[in-house]
C-alpha cells in the first residue's frame with residue numbers, strides 16, 4: 370500500500386514513517402502543503418493519504434475538496450490537533466470520515482488505517 374503524507378511538519382512525517390514502514394507500507398512521498406500534495410497525488414497515485422488540517426498555502430480542507438472532486442473514493446485519514454473541533458466539523462461536512470489526533474501512537478495510526 371502506497372502512502373502519501375501531506376503535512377507541514379517533518380516530525381509528523383517521521384512519526385508516520387516509523388509507524389507504517391515496519392508494517393509493510395510504502396511511504397511514497399511527503400508534501401508540506403496541500404498544493405504540492407495535489408501534484409504528488411497526480412504523480413504518485415497513492416492508495417492512502419495522511420492529510421494535515423493546518424498548513425500554509427493550501428490547508429487540508431481545501432486539499433480534501435480537490436481530492437474528492439477528482440476521486441470521491443480517495444482514502445484519507447485527517448490529522449487534527451487538540452482544539453480543532455470547528456475544523457473537524459467542517460472536514461466531516463466535506464466528506465472526511467477518518468481522523469487521528471496528534472500526537473498519535475503507532476498503534477493508533479494502524480487502527481485508523483484498519484478502520485478504512
Ligand SMILES: [Mg+2]
Pocket residue numbers: 376377378421422423424
Ligand atoms: Mg500543520
